[in-house]
Each structure stands twice: as C-alpha cells, then as structure tokens.
Amino acid sequence: MGQKRGNDSKPQAVESKKRKKGSKLGLTSSDGAWDGSVDVDQLNWKEVALPDRMADVGGFFGLEEIDDVEIIRPNGKGEVQFKAKAGKPKNSILKDPSKEPVTHEEWDGFSNDESNEQPTTSDKSAEPEPARDSSFKAGLSFAALEDDADDDGMDVSAWDKLGLSPNVLTGLSKMKFSTPTTVQKSCIPAILEGHDVVGKASTGSGKTLAFGIPILEYYLEKRPTEEDSKEKKPSSPMALILSPTRELAHQLAKHIGDLRDNSPGLDARIALLTGGLSIQKQQRQLANADIVVGTPGRVWEILSSGQGLIRKMQRVQFLVVDEADRLLSEGHFKEVEEIIGALDRQEHNDFPDVEEEAAAEDDLSSRQTLVFSATFHRDLQQKLAGKGRWTTGDLMDKKESMEYLLKKLNFREEKPKFIDVNPVQQMAEGLKEGIVECPAMEKDLYLYSLLLYHPKHRTLVFTNSISAVRRLTQLLQTLQMPALALHSSMAQKARLRSVERFSSPKSDPSSILVATDVAARGLDIKGIDCVVHYHAPRTADAYVHRSGRTARAGAVGKSIIICAPDEVVSVARLAAKVHASNPNVSAKKLPLQSIDIDRRVVSRVRPRINLAKKITESNIAKEKVSAEENWLREAADDLGVDYDSEEFDESQGKGRGRGGGRHQREKKASSITKGELASLRAELKQLLSQRVNIGVSERYLTAGRVDIEALLRGEGNEAFLGNLDPLKF
Numbered sequence: 001m002g003q004k005r006g007n008d009s010k011p012q013a014v015e016s017k018k019r020k021k022g023s024k025l026g027l028t029s030s031d032g033a034w035d036g037s038v039d040v041d042q043l044n045w046k047e048v049a050l051p052d053r054m055a056d057v058g059g060f061f062g063l064e065e066i067d068d069v070e071i072i073r074p075n076g077k078g079e080v081q082f083k084a085k086a087g088k089p090k091n092s093i094l095k096d097p098s099k100e101p102v103t104h105e106e107w108d109g110f111s112n113d114e115s116n117e118q119p120t121t122s123d124k125s126a127e128p129e130p131a132r133d134s135s136f137k138a139g140l141s142f143a144a145l146e147d148d149a150d151d152d153g154m155d156v157s158a159w160d161k162l163g164l165s166p167n168v169l170t171g172l173s174k175m176k177f178s179t180p181t182t183v184q185k186s187c188i189p190a191i192l193e194g195h196d197v198v199g200k201a202s203t204g205s206g207k208t209l210a211f212g213i214p215i216l217e218y219y220l221e222k223r224p225t226e227e228d229s230k231e232k233k234p235s236s237p238m239a240l241i242l243s244p245t246r247e248l249a250h251q252l253a254k255h256i257g258d259l260r261d262n263s264p265g266l267d268a269r270i271a272l273l274t275g276g277l278s279i280q281k282q283q284r285q286l287a288n289a290d291i292v293v294g295t296p297g298r299v300w301e302i303l304s305s306g307q308g309l310i311r312k313m314q315r316v317q318f319l320v321v322d323e324a325d326r327l328l329s330e331g332h333f334k335e336v337e338e339i340i341g342a343l344d345r346q347e348h349n350d351f352p353d354v355e356e357e358a359a360a361e362d363d364l365s366s367r368q369t370l371v372f373s374a375t376f377h378r379d380l381q382q383k384l385a386g387k388g389r390w391t392t393g394d395l396m397d398k399k400e401s402m403e404y405l406l407k408k409l410n411f412r413e414e415k416p417k418f419i420d421v422n423p424v425q426q427m428a429e430g431l432k433e434g435i436v437e438c439p440a441m442e443k444d445l446y447l448y449s450l451l452l453y454h455p456k457h458r459t460l461v462f463t464n465s466i467s468a469v470r471r472l473t474q475l476l477q478t479l480q481m482p483a484l485a486l487h488s489s490m491a492q493k494a495r496l497r498s499v500e501r502f503s504s505p506k507s508d509p510s511s512i513l514v515a516t517d518v519a520a521r522g523l524d525i526k527g528i529d530c531v532v533h534y535h536a537p538r539t540a541d542a543y544v545h546r547s548g549r550t551a552r553a554g555a556v557g558k559s560i561i562i563c564a565p566d567e568v569v570s571v572a573r574l575a576a577k578v579h580a581s582n583p584n585v586s587a588k589k590l591p592l593q594s595i596d597i598d599r600r601v602v603s604r605v606r607p608r609i610n611l612a613k614k615i616t617e618s619n620i621a622k623e624k625v626s627a628e629e630n631w632l633r634e635a636a637d638d639l640g641v642d643y644d645s646e647e648f649d650e651s652q653g654k655g656r657g658r659g660g661g662r663h664q665r666e667k668k669a670s671s672i673t674k675g676e677l678a679s680l681r682a683e684l685k686q687l688l689s690q691r692v693n694i695g696v697s698e699r700y701l702t703a704g705r706v707d708i709e710a711l712l713r714g715e716g717n718e719a720f721l722g723n724l725d726p727l728k729f
C-alpha cells in the first residue's frame with residue numbers, strides 16, 4: 001500500500017535535519033557580513049568560444065573561463081579562495097549555469113551509444129540569471145493566475161480533479177494544454193499519492209508530463225525556503241530521470257523546463273547529464289540541481305567519480321526510468337543496474353552523524369520509482385532472466401512486464417501501480433497503417449512515387465542502415481526533393497541541423513528526414529504527417545515506436561511499409577504481434593491497408609529514378625574511391641612502399657576474395673566523367689521540369705479536358721498532369 005504523501009510539509013525538525021551539514025560556500029567576515037569570497041562552483045563561468053570550424057570538437061575544448069576573479073590564498077599555502085571583483089552579487093547567489101532554462105543550443109545531437117559520444121562545445125554558458133524567487137509561496141498564487149487571466153491562456157478546468165497547484169495550472173494554461181491526456185489523468189493522482197507507478201501508454205500520449213507534473217508539484221511543496229537560500233544550504237536533487245538517448249534526455253528536460261518556465265514561482269533547476277558536454281560543467285550543474293535528467297552512461301560516469309555524489313543522489317524522491325524497455329536492455333542495462341544499485345546502497349560510515357543517516361534512510365524509504373514506456377518487449381524478459389540475446393522484440397503482456405520489472409527495480413511498494421492506458425491498442429488512435437508491395441529492386445521507385453503523391457507532407461523515412469540513409473538522402477536530393485539525413489555517425493552539429501531544419505515551422509512543408517532507428521524513440525516533432533518504412537522494421541516494438549513519430553498528441557498520421565514480395569509474410573506477422581491484444585483485430589484482417597500506386601505513375605517516373613540513381617551511385621563511388629585511395633596512399637607511405645593504383649585494382653578485380661564484383665561496379669560508377677555526369681544532370685533537370693504526364697496527350701490538352709487554369713493556380717497535385725485517382729489511403 002502506498003504511503004500517502006501529505007500536503008503539509010515535513011515538520012521543521014526533519015527538514016533541518018536533512019540540511020544540517022554546514023555550508024562551505026561564501027565566507028563571512030567577523031561582523032557576519034559576506035566578504036565576497038565564494039566557492040569555485042559559484043563563479044560565473046563562461047564557455048570558451050571556439051571558431052566555427054572547431055565546433056564539433058569537444059573534450060579538452062569544453063573548457064570554461066572566467067574574468068574578474070581574485071584568487072586569495074588566506075594562509076599562503078595551497079588553499080585558495082575566490083572573490084568576484086564585481087562585488088557582491090544580487091541576493092548573494094552567483095549565477096548557476098544549471099538553473100538556466102534548457103535551450104536548443106544546449107542540445108548536442110543524437111546517439112544510441114553513449115560510450116561513442118563525441119564531446120561537444122555546442123552548449124552556451126548562460127547569461128546571468130535571476131536568483132530563486134523565494135518570495136513566491138506555493139498555494140498563494142491565485143493572484144498570479146488572475147494577473148494572467150487576460151493573456152492568451154486557456155481554460156484548464158478539466159485538470160481540476162487532479163489536485164494541481166495554481167502555479168502548475170497557470171503553466172498548463174499558458175502552454176494551451178486544456179485537458180489532461182488519459183495517461184496524465186491516470187498517473188498523476190497515483191504519483192501525487194506517493195505510489196510507485198509503471199505507466200504504459202501509446203507513443204505521443206503525453207507520458208513526459210505524466211511524471212513531470214508530480215515532480216514539479218513536489219518541488220513546489222518542498223523547495224528550499226528563503227532561509228535556506230540565505231544560509232546557502234546545499235540542496236540535493238529531488239528527481240533523477242533516466243533516458244536511453246541524448247535527444248530524449250534533451251527533450252525531457254526541455255519539456256519539463258517549458259512547463260516550469262510557464263508556471264509562476266517554479267524555478268526548479270534542471271541539470272542535463274549526457275555525453276557530449278563538458279563533464280566538469282555537468283558536475284557543477286549537478287551540485288545545484290533540483291531535477292537531473294540524463295543518459296545512464298554519463299550519469300554513472302559522474303556519480304562514480306566520487307565527491308559524495310552518490311550520497312547526494314540517494315536522496316532523490318523520484319527515480320524515473322523512461323522508455324524502460326529500451327533502457328533496461330541493450331547497451332544501457334549494466335549502467336542502469338550500477339546506478340540503481342548505488343542509489344539503494346546504504347553504508348553506515350557514509351554519514352557523518354546519526355541524524356543525517358536517519359534523514360537519508362527516510363529519503364530512501366520514501367523514494368518513488370516511476371517506469372514509463374509505450375512498449376514492454378520480450379527481450380527484456382529474456383535479458384532479465386539471464387538468457388542474454390536480443391532477438392525477437394516481441395511485446396510482453398502486462399503480467400510478464402511487471403514480473404520482470406519487479407525483479408530489477410527496487411520498488412518501494414510491494415505492488416507498484418501498473419497503469420496501462422491502452423491495453424488493447426499499441427498504436428496511436430489517429431494512426432493509419434498501410435503497406436506498399438513492390439519488386440525488391442524497385443523500392444526507390446516506389447518511395448519516390450509515394451512522396452510525389454504526398455506533396456506538402458512532412459515525412460520521416462526509416463531505413464535499417466546508415467549507408468541506406470546516405471544513399472537515399474542523396475538520391476532524393478538529386479531528384480530535387482528537400483531531403484535531410486539523420487544517423488548516429490553524423491557529426492553532432494549536422495544532426496542538430498537536420499532535426500532543426502526538418503522540424504522548423506518555417507521549413508519546406510514537404511521536408512523529408514531519412515533516418516535510422518536513432519530517431520525511432522521519443523522524437524517529438526510537430527506535424528510529421530507520414531512515416532515511411534523503406535526497410536521493414538526488424539521488431540514489433542521498433543514498428544510501434546517508428547510509427548509513433550506521427551499521429552502524436554491526438555493528431556492523425558500515416559505509417560507506410562514498403563515491402564518486397566518475400567518480406568510480406570514477416571511484415572504481416574509483425575503487424576499481427578502489434579495488434580495481438582486487440583480483440584477487434586483478427587490475424588486475417590489486420591489494419592494494414594494495401595496501397596495501390598497507379599502503375600502509370602510508376603512507369604512515368606522510372607526514367608527519373610534511373611538517371612538519379614546513376615548520378616547518386618557515381619557520386620558515392622567517387623567519394624568512396626577517393627577516400628580508399630587516400631587511405632591506401634597513406635598506408636603505403638607509412639610502410640615506405642610505392643602505391644600503384646592499377647596494380648591494386650587488378651588484384652581486386654580478379655574476383656579474389658569477397659567484394660570483387662562490388663568493387664568493379666563501384667569503380668565503373670566512379671569512372672563516369674565530369675562531362676557525362678553533367679549531361680545526366682541536364683537530362684534529369686529536363687525531366688523534372690515537366691509534370692508527370694498521366695494519360696494526357698497534346699490532343700487531350702487542346703481538347704480542354706485538363707483545367708490548365710486550376711493547375712496554374714496550384715490546385716490539385718502539382719506533380720501530376722492529367723486524370724489521376726487520388727491514393728486511396
């Protein structure tokens with residue numbers, strides 16, 4: 001049974017017990033006045049600016065600098081103190097970089113693999129920020145609500161039953177979230193009551209705020225008092241939120257940060273701990289954070305660096321495991337286990353006095369564990385049972401998921417609440433699923449045709465490999481389509497640019513993002529109308545998450561699988577698994593609509609595709625050959641031998657070893673001359689300048705059967721000329 005979290009604050013004695021340890025920060029002179037010296041963490045550090053060309057470099061370059069600081073050596077020995085020359089800052093609190101709202105600039109890209117992450121310097125040191133608004137008291141903010149009544153806020157009475165503070169309601173109103181989503185309605189009260197919660201709800205259903213709101217409410221209730229601030233009592237983070245990828249961590253921090261920024265009196269400081277940022281800076285952010293969001297690799301790296309951080313983190317009141325099936329699987333499992341183990345470990349000599357130890361035990365016993373995902377797959381079960389391999393990606397039912405989560409996570413309650421908002425339906429309600437069947441070698445042609453049918457649709461195309469992302473992006477760009485690439489071996493700045501360009505409201509409404517599964521989870525981009533699986537997803541949960549990038553937050557969207565004949569059976573099996581728990585769906589009648597693309601369109605655009613493929617293959621082969629040659633030349637230089645490209649080509653071309661044929665094809669593609677390439681381009685340009693002509697002859701045009709005026713006005717699908725049935729999907 002969950003221990004109900006009362007609305008009253010803990011008795012003062014317990015509060016002060018928790019924060020008993022004296023502050024070592026600013027020093028005071030004999031008359032008790034602050035003498036201007038501060039701890040190194042409290043100085044107003046700024047990141048060292050780098051020239052643009054070095055923007056993707058990190059590590060050592062994550063240095064920060066500071067001006068106008070006097071270094072004092074009180075007793076002439078090793079000990080140093082710092083004094084900001086500018087004098088005493090406002091409210092005696094110097095700027096704390098972790099308190100700045102998380103901005104887009106701080107984001108440094110995507111990666112599944114934290115260990116391979118490149119540090120970056122893309123985050124900017126913040127402007128000086130206001131100190132905590134300690135005059136603002138929770139529960140006394142009706143005035144704030146009234147003040148804002150005439151801005152463009154919304155009626156939020158639908159949230160009334162959830163018992164939220166006026167502060168958070170104001171924030172929700174400003175964000176125009178008039179109604180809680182189902183997962184929010186079900187999870188928020190349970191979390192506010194103090195329960196451990198496992199929440200399962202479809203993609204895009206608002207899970208972030210389902211746990212984010214109770215955390216902010218807890219902050220309002222327990223935030224440090226004015227007194228604490230004056231005494232500069234060190235605080236501990238209240239929540240640790242773990243996320244499997246950097247972009248998700250960023251999004252979570254941003255989403256919760258947005259609500260904080262819109263809610264009067266809410267000034268919780270959020271630290272973002274992901275690879276790619278200077279670790280020293282993150283350690284400093286952590287020192288003052290109220291909410292910590294991070295990826296397991298970096299969180300563990302920082303916690304295990306000592307400095308009493310584990311002890312500090314043991315006091316978190318909320319441990320959130322987002323995208324739990326992914327986080328408790330694959331590469332992250334070990335680090336998550338380490339983190340959870342460290343949070344639970346209680347060693348007696350950890351605490352300098354009995355009172356502190358008692359307070360820590362108190363915190364530990366009241367810690368809530370919150371676990372969220374849209375899917376819980378069977379591999380998690382296998383892995384937890386010690387059977388190792390990740391294979392099927394099949395989805396687990398409620399009982400199985402619970403059993404295995406219970407084994408691994410140290411829930412405070414014997415029976416955490418499992419809130420499954422969509423027990424029968426894995427997919428978002430507004431999602432339409434379709435399948436396009438085509439010959440295995442003609443996927444490019446069918447993808448292009450599909451895209452022509454969907455002008456002004458923001459489309460996300462998933463492939464199963466990085467090389468396919470590279471090739472397809474170039475192919476579509478050659479066909480003058482606004483395509484962008486996203487995969488984990490791109491430089492971080494380039495990844496950021498791709499997502500920003502794709503998601504910007506100002507971008508071309510026909511934008512296409514070609515991506516690997518690095519974009520499958522959590523990416524919350526408004527207005528993705530269509531998800532295309534160029535390669536069929538390998539697992540049922542991948543299908544759910546990829547498709548979940550569209551039809552988010554009650555919107556509608558389409559998910560289309562392009563499928564070769566020999567893939568049809570496995571794709572149908574995959575869809576059957578996803579819909580298995582839906583009694584309204586039978587294996588014989590899956591909600592996977594077959595889409596027929598007009599054969600005339602396909603045959604008319606084939607010459608475009610053939611030309612574009614030739615150009616793209618030639619470009620890619622040229623890039624590859626030149627990279628290979630550079631490498632061989634360098635290797636030959638190192639070995640002190642002569643590199644003879646012809647001799648090397650001969651040895652490759654005789655079919656010795658694997659890949660000889662491919663090498664020959666690449667060589668051939670790369671040998672297209674500049675002149676030939678230019679004429680291919682000119683030919684393609686000519687084809688692209690004409691609309692795809694369907695059943696229209698000049699006679700037909702002059703007979704007036706096509707409304708040329710309407711076409712010129714941009715009505716209908718401008719890609720096509722003639723009578724064309726719309727795609728029935």
Ligand SMILES: Nc1ncnc2c1ncn2[C@@H]1O[C@H](COP(=O)(O)OP(=O)(O)OP(=O)(O)O)[C@@H](O)[C@H]1O
Binds near residue numbers: 176177207208523
């Ligand atoms: N109550 C609400 N009303 C309207 N929109 C909301 C509400 N709550 C959240 N949203 C919006 O819904 C979108 C999806 O939310 P969120 O990213 O939390 O979904 P999710 O369930 O975590 O998805 P995924 O499983 O794909 O990670 C966000 O853009 C968010 O701003």
